[in-house]
Amino acid sequence: MDAAEGKPTPAAAPSHPHGPPAVNPWSTGLFDCTEDPASCWLTCLCPCITFGQLAEIVDRGSTSSGASGALYMGIGILTGWEFQWIYSCFYRTKMRAQYGLQETPLPDCCVHCLCEPCAICQEYRELRNRGFVMDIGWHANMELQQQQGRGGSAATVPPSMHVDGMTR
Structure with a gap:
């Protein structure tokens, strides 16, 4: 928590490449929609928006929220909204590995298939509770951290690109 601003800081993902053992509990329960009714309504009406935002943060900016949301919607439309959960399940697994979260109350694929x-709402709340401003994306969150004097840790800053004479 940033004491000067009174805002939580985005928590860095663990630096271990395989992630720590899953020992951390989720900050909210699977059915705790009363904690953020606005995101719950948005997810129920247009899950591609909420999913896209959380996917961009979990991917550390390597994919945009628009691209992830569009792919989610495309899979949903093509499969009659029967199998988009397979795509979103991978992000729950990835997020759990990044933050050492427990696989509860059921395995990831079961949670996504059944509810x-x-x-998606629980994952969104988890990232928000870790200090991310969900609707501004990964890069803006990193800029916000730097402006507030926290800088990004090695685990949260996107890698710089350097390829034989080419820099980015």
């Missing part, structure tokens, strides 16, 4: 909107 997709609740799973």
Whole structure:
């Protein structure tokens, strides 16, 4: 928590490449929609927006929220909204590995298959509770951290690109 601003800081993901053992509890339960009714309504009405935002943060900016949301929507439309949960399940697993979260109350694929909107909302709340401003994306969150004097740790800053004479 940033004491001067009174805002939480985005928590760095563990630096261990395989992630720590899953020992950390989720900050909210799967059915705790009363904690953030606005994101729950948004997820129920248009899950591609909420999913896209959380996917951009989990991917550390390597994919945009628009691209992830569009792919989620495309899979949903093509499969009659029967199998988009398979795509979103991978992000729950990735997020759990990044933050050492427990696989509860069921395995990731079961949570997404049985209660997709609740799973997406829980993941969204988890990232928000870790200090991310969800609607501004990864890069803006990193800029915000730097402006507030926290800088990004090695685990949260996107890698710089350097390829034989080419820099980015």
